[in-house]
Amino acid sequence: MAITTEDVLKALSYVEEPDLGKDLVTLNMVEDVQVDGKNVSFTVVLTTPACPLKELIHNACVRAVHTMVDKDAEVKINMTSRVTTMRQNRDILPGVKNIIAIASGKGGVGKSTVTANLALALARTGARVGLVDADISGPSMPLMFGVEDARPHVFQGPDGRNLIQPIERYGVKLMSIGFLAPAESAIVWRGPMASSALKQFITEVDWGELDYLLLDMPPGTSDIHLTMVQTVPVTGSLIVTTPQKVALADAEKGLQMFRLPQINVPVLGVVENMAWFTPAELPDNKYFIFGEGGGAALADKHGVALLGQIPLVQSIRENGDQGTPAILQEGTAVAATFEQLAEELARQVSIRNAVAPRTNVVQMNS
């Protein structure tokens, strides 16, 4: 009997995306099914470019067609990807699919370093990435990206409003208070001024089409955090901590803040930074300077994923200070660690988009 496209779709409706727990057809991941005699071809659209399950899903599709349609079918699959979104109301930032807030409880745990490397790692998978330096009292992105002297261009948008052109560096669109005010005057950006400056960053910047907009939040739990969730629908948050007890206690407060009923932003996972130190001359040794296993324990306690562990490495600090984030050192273990972290984050975002409710701007009654 001749094979039909319906036969193929029926078979693929038995192939499950393991992370998302639904079948490929229900998830609209199958496109362009073509049948010509025994030749069957179709496209599978994964939800992240670097899907670790790519091969598994590919093989499951071939198997499904062979078992349920025709064992002699010649199956050709084009595996591609498209970052998903849960956003429906696109009044604010209409071209942005996912907004991720990166927070820490304690200062100095490496939140900005992780954010900068993560932004680049995501961009390197082919995603379109923007980064807002919302750490208004200590903006560090201009230094970390080596664009301290950059000044964004302001132009008139199609509706006559002034729009700020973000600075583009290493394929990432950047906006930081540091571009608008010299570092030494950043201290004046506090309270209501800081909040209104931040709102501008979000709404008056020409971000264009983005798969991910990362928000590098200030440390702690402040008004700024509230402003951010009230200004934009945050897809999810990421908590950066070191394994140290004091850092973990503060990270836990940060995590719980996102879960307050009036904030209600999903926590996508925990990143443990400065997880251990390995001296270059003893590559097999790990020294747990700030303690061991704290990130995993925090993630476990709150039922979220530990997205990655970043070791304490001198070059991470040096590269940050030089404006060339460590991930740019291709082929190194450090670069691979950040690439893996980006993969895990993308995976959590797609799971969140498949299962959690839609993101809305938080409404406050006060």
Ligand SMILES: Nc1ncnc2c1ncn2[C@@H]1O[C@H](COP(=O)(O)OP(=O)(O)OP(=O)(O)O)[C@@H](O)[C@H]1O
């Ligand atoms: N894994 C690491 N290995 C080595 N140095 C690191 C690592 N992570 C961060 N650092 C260094 O630690 C310092 C603090 O990092 P960073 O500025 O990213 O922290 P932060 O949490 O964003 O700080 P703040 O609270 O000021 O916003 C920087 O000098 C940075 O280069």
